[in-house]
Each structure stands twice: as structure tokens, then as C-alpha cells.
Amino acid sequence: MVTGKDLIRLGYEPAKWFKDAIAYLNERGGDNPSHSTIVAACEMFKPEPVETIPMRDFPAPFQINLRPLNEEELINYTAVVAATVEILKVPTTVEGAIMPDACPVGGRNIPVGVVVGAKNAIHPSWHSADMCCSVYATNFGKVDPKAVLDAAHAITHFGAGGRKGLTDFGHILTDNKLLYDRLIDNYYTKDYIEKACRHLGTQGDGNHFLFVGVSEQTGDTMMVTHHGSRGFGASVYKKGMATAEKFRRKLSPETYKGNAWIPADELEGELYWDAIQIVRDWTKLNHATLHNKTLNAVKTAGKGSFWNEHNSVFKEGDVYWHAKGVTPMDDKFIPDSTDGLRLIPLNMSEPILVVRQEGSGFAPHGAGRNVSRAAHRKTKEGQTPEEVLAEETKGLDIRFFSGKVDVTELPSAYKNAETVQTQIEQFGLGKVVDRIMPYGCIMAGESEFNWKKKK
Numbered sequence: 233m234v235t236g237k238d239l240i241r242l243g244y245e246p247a248k249w250f251k252d253a254i255a256y257l258n259e260r261g262g263d264n265p266s267h268s269t270i271v272a273a274c275e276m277f278k279p280e281p282v283e284t285i286p287m288r289d290f291p292a293p294f295q296i297n298l299r300p301l302n303e304e305e306l307i308n309y310t311a312v313v314a315a316t317v318e319i320l321k322v323p324t325t326v327e328g329a330i331m332p333d334a335c336p337v338g339g340r341n342i343p344v345g346v347v348v349g350a351k352n353a354i355h356p357s358w359h360s361a362d363m364c365c366s367v368y369a370t371n372f373g374k375v376d377p378k379a380v381l382d383a384a385h386a387i388t389h390f391g392a393g394g395r396k397g398l399t400d401f402g403h404i405l406t407d408n409k410l411l412y413d414r415l416i417d418n419y420y421t422k423d424y425i426e427k428a429c430r431h432l433g434t435q436g437d438g439n440h441f442l443f444v445g446v447s448e449q450t451g452d453t454m455m456v457t458h459h460g461s462r463g464f465g466a467s468v469y470k471k472g473m474a475t476a477e478k479f480r481r482k483l484s485p486e487t488y489k490g491n492a493w494i495p496a497d498e499l500e501g502e503l504y505w506d507a508i509q510i511v512r513d514w515t516k517l518n519h520a521t522l523h524n525k526t527l528n529a530v531k532t533a534g535k536g537s538f539w540n541e542h543n544s545v546f547k548e549g550d551v552y553w554h555a556k557g558v559t560p561m562d563d564k565f566i567p568d569s570t571d572g573l574r575l576i577p578l579n580m581s582e583p584i585l586v587v588r589q590e591g592s593g594f595a596p597h598g599a600g601r602n603v604s605r606a607a608h609r610k611t612k613e614g615q616t617p618e619e620v621l622a623e624e625t626k627g628l629d630i631r632f633f634s635g636k637v638d639v640t641e642l643p644s645a646y647k648n649a650e651t652v653q654t655q656i657e658q659f660g661l662g663k664v665v666d667r668i669m670p671y672g673c674i675m676a677g678e679s680e681f682n683w684k685k686k687k
Contacts, residue, residue, distance in 0.1 A: 291320035333600030363465030394430030402429030632677025
């Protein structure tokens, strides 16, 4: 009997096709098949080698919508451009753009504030683990902003994990039969039903927020939430990265692991694209749940809502636009766009911009950072977090869900808001049609929990 050891002795690497070749030889090769018979059977069942795809020698073309105005901004600018050049050497890329709020995230990863088009390929890391991070606004009409902020504070949940020990919102997902059935039928989402239920009604930590302000145009009170798909989306992302890595090893081992992709025309790519849409719908439901419960609490029907994501993938023919901290402006990317309106937050003490498309298909997602959180924290040594908060947010109702001020989320941690708004106009990235003037904001705040540590 021929065994796998015989094939290995002939120099073949163990593979799935061994099973079929061995069965064929033992059925038809006789009691003692010759060397040439074994080789012929192996060559018949062994798949053709796949020609690997090398990295580009030069980057795909990209546009720079960022102008540094001081030394700190120049350092950031240089790092962003260098990182983008390397990203655009990945063989799938066709075009890219850097936004005014761009900032590097370290290593060979795509910077925040960069959009990249890839042909027939979905790169999970280019939308990040914070899948479908997005902003959602509701017009409450002529309602006291404090009443809205107080009601929302009693309803929302910031910090790690789901709503364990708090009001169970999970039934909202299971009652949504169409979305629930899609979730349990998709390879990338089906294993995370428990997270999808438990994390509904939560907003996470970091730069996520619940903001209440007043429209400069109408005087109406507006509530804006900013968060992604929470642990549910992060799990989907992790599974997507595992699939992308399998393809990377086969198709382009020269490509850095973090830039691995799933071919969009393979079954895995079709399922992952569908998973992105499921995560999108879950995230919209999460936002809407918090807004609807707050509307009910202040006893008003409101005047409508609109939203947009800025960490996702958008399809245009066979090109998949990966927006990492980038706002899609063209309505073709947002199937449920409301009057073409988009939201661009800056920081807790500045207005949230309401914009419409003006030429460009993409715009920044916020103010971005010039330095890391750790570097910013050092600039505030000698002051207590409470002192910095009082200094930078005078007259505003700023709250931290944990009860501890996070200095790295205060206004000085971000790029100059006026500069970002000016460059949006200079580069024709969007037209500001309204500003939501700040009243107050809730963020997660400092926590002893470290999500990077494995429990």
C-alpha cells in the first residue's frame, strides 16, 4: 500500500491532494507501483502552482489634502506620507488620498485619515477592528439640551464589554428578524450572536462620545453619537484577518501581514463583503437604539436623524475603497443618505460640522492627532486632569462615564479644529452647511481595564 510517507520521500510537501493520489494509486496502481507510476499520479492530482504577486516598485497614485503649518504638523505630515507610500505599494492598490486629519498609527499600518482603493480586494486591516465606526445625529427640536444630555447619560453605556448588569437591550436585535437571520447565516458573523446582543446599546471607550449641542442654523437641540460595532465587529474583523492571511501566504507572501487581503470574487470575499453590510446595519441599529430611547425619555418624536460611517469599505465597480477614518461624501457610497448630509466632529469644545459633497468623494472624519496619547499626556504633567478639563472646556457640561477625566480626549489632544475646517474648504472636500454648537459631551474616561491585555 502506498502511504503519505512514500510521497514525502519523493520530495512532495504534505497537502490535501495526498488523500486523492494515494486512493488512486492503491486502487489502480497494483501491489507494487513503480516510481514513475507514483510520480505520474502525484502530478495528476497536485494542483498547478499559483504565481505569487510581488509588491509594486512604486506606489499607486495618491492625492495629499494636508498642509502642515508648523514643525509639529510637519513631523506628522512626513510620517503620514511615508506610511501611505508603503501602503500604496501593495499590489491590489489603484489610488489613494490623504485627508487633513491624517495621523500615523505606527509600524507599517495604514494611517488614520487615509482612503485607499483596491481592485477586486478587501483588506480587513484597512477598515480596522473598529468596524463601521460612525456618527449618528438626531434633531430633538426645541428641547432643553441639559434634559437630553441627562436622559442620554442614564441610557448609554461606555467602557469595556457589554451591558452585563444593566438593562438588557439584546431583544432589540432578536426582534429584528431580518437582520438576526442574516447574522446567523453568515460565516463571519454567526459565531458572535452573544456579543451582538450583549454589546447593543454600548459605546466603548477611546474617542467615542455622546455629544449634545444646538444647530447654528435652526436653534434645534441635536444629539450625536460616535462609536463602531463594538466587540461584535472586532470579532468579525479578526476572523476576516485570518482568512486574508491564508490568501496572503498563497498569493503574495511578500506583502506585509497587516496588509493582507481577501479576493472579492472568491466565495470568502463575497461572504466578507456581506458581513461588512451586516455589521453596518447592526451599528446603525445600535446608534438608533440609544437615540430612540433618549427621544422617549424626553417625550419628543424629534425631527429626523442622519448618519454616516467613516471606518468601512465602499464598492465602486471592482474597486473597493477602504476608508480608515475617512468620511464618504458621494451618495453612491451611502445607500441610506439623508439629503446628502455628513457629520464631521472636531473635539468636545468645538462644533460638529454638517457637510455636503463638494467635488471630492471623501472628506476627513474629525480633527485627528499630531502626537500620540502618551506624548500628549506628557505635555500636561504638572496639572491635574481636572485642571486641564476646567481650562479647556469652560462653560461646557463635560462628563466621563467612569468618573475619571481622560486627558488624552480633551481638546488640546487633537489637531487645531479651525485648521482642519479651513483645509476641508481649501481642498474642496465638502461644503459646511451647518454647525452643531457644543452644549455638553459624555465620554468613557480613564479606566483600569486594558483591552490589550489578554484575560
